[in-house]
Amino acid sequence: MRGKGWRIAIRMGLMVVGLGVAGVLYAFPLYWLVATSLKGKAELYQSITLIPRHPTIESYGSVLFDRGFWVLLKNSVITCASTVLITVTIGLVITYPITRLTVPPSLRVAVLNWALSLRFLPPIAVVIPYFAIVRTLQIYDQPVALIGIYSLFNLPFAIWMLKGFLAEIPLELEDAAQVDGANRWIAFWQVLLPLATPGILAAGIIVFTFAWSEFLFALILTATPNAQTFPVGVQGLVTQFEIIWNDMAAAGVIAMAIPLALMLIARNYIVAGLTFGVIREK
Secondary structure (H helix, E strand, O other): HHHHHHHHHHHHHHHHHHHHHHHHHHHOOOOOHHHHHHOHHHHHHHHHOOOOOOOOHHHHHHHHHOOOOOHHHHHHHHHHHHHHHHHHHHHHHHHHHHHHOOOHHHHHHHHHHHHHHOOOOHHHHHHHHHHHHHHHHHOOHHHHHHEEEEEEHHHHHHHHHHHHHHHHHOOEEEEEEHHHHOOOHHHHHHHHHHHHHHHHHHHHHHHHHHHHHOOHHHOOOOOOOOOOOHHHHOOOOOOOOOEEEEHHHHHHHHHHHHHHHHHOHHHHHHHHHHHHEEEEEO
16 A cells, blocks of 8 residues: 555656646746846847846837837737627527527538538638739728638637537527517527627637737738738838847737736636536436
8 A cells, every 4th residue: 555655646746747847838938028028128138037137118118109019909909809799790690590490400510511611721722812802802901801801710610619509508498488478589689698608708709819819811911000910010020130039029928918818807708618518417
């Protein structure tokens, strides 16, 4: 028994050490990003220091105001929020009939397979055709082009995620509401939608994160700050003669902070949404 106890203790110790090392390896780049953003140019090029000697937020002011990145930040927020609204709305319109109504199984399979087909090709394979379409429609360098493409690429994820959430809500709840005199729209709005809110918020925040980090389409389909998003502006800090490390670090912290803040604010909804339907009654 003593030998077995020692083996368990050693395994637990190795597990704790392994998790600690993994946590340090994961957290250190984030810490280094924040630390670099708080250093001035003089300190940045003098020596390598783990802790900023003279912390300053000058880089944040330089990025947002001197370089005008607040416009790109606004473009990203508007584009991603519009993408979430369109994607979740269309996802609900598509998933509600195939999960709550009596439809042929072949139709349900066809809709889900169609959704998957939208993501069969990587973005790099379709960026040139999309560029030609955008130029033909005369929406080049306009946010509406990015909103449409982001919505199209994130729609399969929204459909499959929402389909799982809606399928777990008992049909009897809507049936009971209709027996009490409610029509299908009222049953959807007052019964189904509140129950599906965690799943909808989880899907919306994850779609927002995917759209927020997209770079390729934003780079190809925009040319001016009127439509460019924040990631496109960050790559502009790599110039022909130098890399502006502290400004780039500050931009990275800003880009990371917004989706992280959303995750923290709505963490309970995200956990509830992602675990919805995992525990089922037998």
